[in-house]
Amino acid sequence: MANLERTFIAIKPDGVQRGLVGEIIKRFEQKGFRLVAMKFLRASEEHLKQHYIDLKDRPFFPGLVKYMNSGPVVAMVWEGLNVVKTGRVMLGETNPADSKPGTIRGDFCIQVGRTRAEFGTRPPPRAGLRSRESGAPSAGGWERAERGRGAAARPAIGPPPRRIGPLYGMWLVTFLLLLDSLHKARPEDVGTSLYFVNDSLQHVTFSSSVGVVVPCPAAGSPSAALRWYLATGDDIYDVPHIRHVHANGTLQLFPFSPSAFNSFIHDNDYFCTAENAAGKIRSPNIRIKAVFREPYTVRVEDQRSMRGNVAVFKCLIPSSVQEYVSVVSWEKDTVSITPENRFFITSHGGLYISDVQKEDALSTY
Template sequence: MWLVTLLLLYSLQKVKSEDVISTRLYFVNASLQRVTFSSSVGVSLPCPAGGAPHAILRWYLAAGDDIYDVPHIRHVHSNGTLQLYPFSPSAYNSIIHDNEYFCTAENMAGKIRSPSIHIKAVFREPYTVRVADQRSMRGNVAVFKCLIPSAVQEYVSVVSWEKDTVSIVPGNRFFLTSYGALYISEVQKEDALSTYRCITKHKYSGETRQSNGARLSVMDPTESTPTVLDSFQSGEVQIGHSVELPCIASGYPNPTIRWLKDGRPLPADSRWTRRITGLTISDLRLEDSGNYICEVTNSFGSKEVTGRLNVIEPLRVTLSPKNLKTGISSTVILSCAVQGSPHYTVSWYRNTEPVLPDQHFSIQGAHNETLFISAAQKRHSGAYQCFATRKVQTAQDFSIILLEDGTPRIVSPFSERVVIPGEPFSLGCTAKGAPPPTITGLWMMNL
């Protein structure tokens, strides 16, 4: 019989081992950054973060203050859902009803925080919309605008127009712009016999309002220089969306309209459509950004309006390595790659606390996109997050870092065995270390 002994040697090469991190954290809806609700309805907001196994979910104000329950006003349920109940105007509190919140998820892997979420209550308040009387020359254009009070302008939109109490169907000589104006082309004398009203709807309360009836005065054509009746302003639109740049003018003879981008005529592109309401650009691209000029001209003169269109790309953040398990005293390098529109700022967090440079931490790169951890210690383990922010846009990604004593050690050894020559046998051995060690066998036979 043979007496077989297997001696183990270790190296620093990686082998198949247990998962880097046995627990995990995740986001359900990391893009949620604004919630507006009606004060008469209230809102329930699940925590956009979670974990497995079970994670502790907590809500905070953006300033870092803990959320506390306010009877019949605010409550955090055991499942991490934040609920703001319907309330009367007398119970309004800006700290509760118009503030920024964030939610955290925490388990053994670490602690992550959502981007700040602006939660705002909107009151059911009386308001009036109106339309002003207009004047136009026969054969020209007329523009009616629905005047909405600034206090509710953000939540109220035009849903239709009426002519003598009959809803206007766009087409023929009547056009509705994407932002709610009514254009009447080739104005005729009989247009002065009707009244025009706008109908609006509140986004959160669902209430509708009807304006007063406005009239149109129609005059005979008289020679005149162009007058711009409606125009566009500068703005930002996300890539892939559509935008309408309004531009319409009156005058006699009827003015012609020419569009320029950055001082040059518009390029031939099926995405660009000239309509009576203005210029519509669909499926926006980054290269569509620029200065747009609407030039209106007739034989008595010309006018122009200029606006800046910025096409922006949503921010996207990728943090690498995604998860890392290594030994103490190691150097850890985390790289935060940001895609999207420029002029963003980067900030770092560990377990939801800001990372501050010290003897172990340093933040480098043109945009602070690289985090170095030198001589990392066990206490530096946790969830690291990189946030990129540009105006109202925020994107983030996170990585779980686990630091431990990396000295290789045998977890499950084996003992000597006596076998018969030719008989198959197996020996099991489990080892741990950081980085995970390889296992090398050395045979020794005693005859």
């Protein structure tokens, strides 16, 4: 059963320094999760000691606090259906060598050497340091701290801005995503604000056989009340098995048959608002349009031209799919035409034959 959850995610100093903040946010947004709160800050040592209090007896604790205090972090709260479990899947396997492409670790980790760090037992080899000979990152160490309410896991991706003493190597040149319980993201840490998480969203085209989920591009901190409207200002209402607005502000249009098409729902302009103590903001209009996956045929009409003149052929595409179909090639007697000499294919897909000859009339196109 799907549960609406929230989870705290922190992008630690190395991830911020490497410029990966936008990519991580993009991945969670594309999964349909909503960014509830975000703050860019440099945490104090006292705050960090409290945050990692369940690790205070570990030998690496002083080094961890010092590392976390070495630069700014990005603290975020994400909301969505089963976001905790899905977030862990998005991270990938603990060992980056086992992580699949498309996961955070699979895409951002450097190559792991033969020796893996054994967490809390002995100092591992220095991780991910830049090679003097090649200038490229060397093998990195890994560790996983099992915690009461979550897990910390770090794919190594590159060197930090400066060296931070003996940190057992495992905290150097790493990118850390920390999944933890919600209560560690305190409302007073993120302030009160309204903002757009994707104000460039203007067009959404989807297949009628698949449906679509559209997160509200506006959000706030603390949590804002999210509402959807038609561009006319009319409230959005649920239509069973056709349209539904989730509690987290996500608009969903379900798959439907061609006979159930309703332009008022499936081809219209929508917008979303976010409202909290900071005020109210409105997203730009978003055109949401459904298209049908159905068989179609294209055809070419006969053309007349005087010898030595120009003949122009157009590929006639049904209007229902014209917007989504492009002409990529032409054939002459079932042989692909190479644009050269007298034959020319325009950017709009038309075929021009210059200096028409008698033999041109003996072929089919």
